[in-house]
Amino acid sequence: MANILIIEDNAANMKLAVLLLRNAGHTPLCAMDAESGLTLARAEHPDLILMDIQLPGMDGLTATGLLKQDPSTASIPVIALTAMAMSTDRAKALEAGCNDYIAKPLRYQDLYNAINALVAPRPAPATD
Numbered sequence: 001m002a003n004i005l006i007i008e009d010n011a012a013n014m015k016l017a018v019l020l021l022r023n024a025g026h027t028p029l030c031a032m033d034a035e036s037g038l039t040l041a042r043a044e045h046p047d048l049i050l051m052d053i054q055l056p057g058m059d060g061l062t063a064t065g066l067l068k069q070d071p072s073t074a075s076i077p078v079i080a081l082t083a084m085a086m087s088t089d090r091a092k093a094l095e096a097g098c099n100d101y102i103a104k105p106l107r108y109q110d111l112y113n114a115i116n117a118l119v120a121p122r123p124a125p126a127t128d
Contacts, residue, residue: 001025002047002119007037007063008081009055013104017050017081020108026115034063041073047119053082053093061096068097077118081106 004026008014014030021028029044031037034055041049049067053060060080067073080093080101090101100114 001027002115003027003029003044004115004119005029005031005037005040005044005046005049007031007034007049007055007060008052009033010052013052013081013106016106017111020106020111024112024115034058034060038063038066041067041076042070045073046076048115049076049078050081051078051098053080053084053089061092061098064093064096064098079111079114079118 001024004021006014006017006021006028008017009032014032018028018030029040029046031040035058051060051064055063064078064080067076067078077099078097080098081104082089082093082101083104093101099118102110102114
């Protein structure tokens with residue numbers, strides 16, 4: 001399945017996201033702030049990034065903008081995760097370069113649907 005980078009500063013939200021991703025067969029990578037998330041994204045080139053918007057220091061929208069400006073990470077899809085659920089917040093996330101937006105608290109089916117829409121399934125290895 002997919003390697004998915006979670007950038008989330010709340011330990012409980014991180015634990016839930018890791019659990020949901022593992023249950024779906026994905027491999028989670030974890031960062032607690034935008035700066036370490038950017039470093040991991042550039043080093044690991046994940047298939048997808050789950051980006052919290054309200055992060056300490058650099059916020060998730062700024063981090064997404066930096067990812068989208070960098071040719072080595074520009075093609076990685078980003079799903080914004082946020083407790084802010086106003087329609088203007090969704091528009092801001094999409095303008096910043098996020099490919100999708102999910103309001104917290106996370107509902108597992110919403111998360112799985114968003115991931116499936118953005119991550120192409122990998123072909124099964126050939127067996128002879």
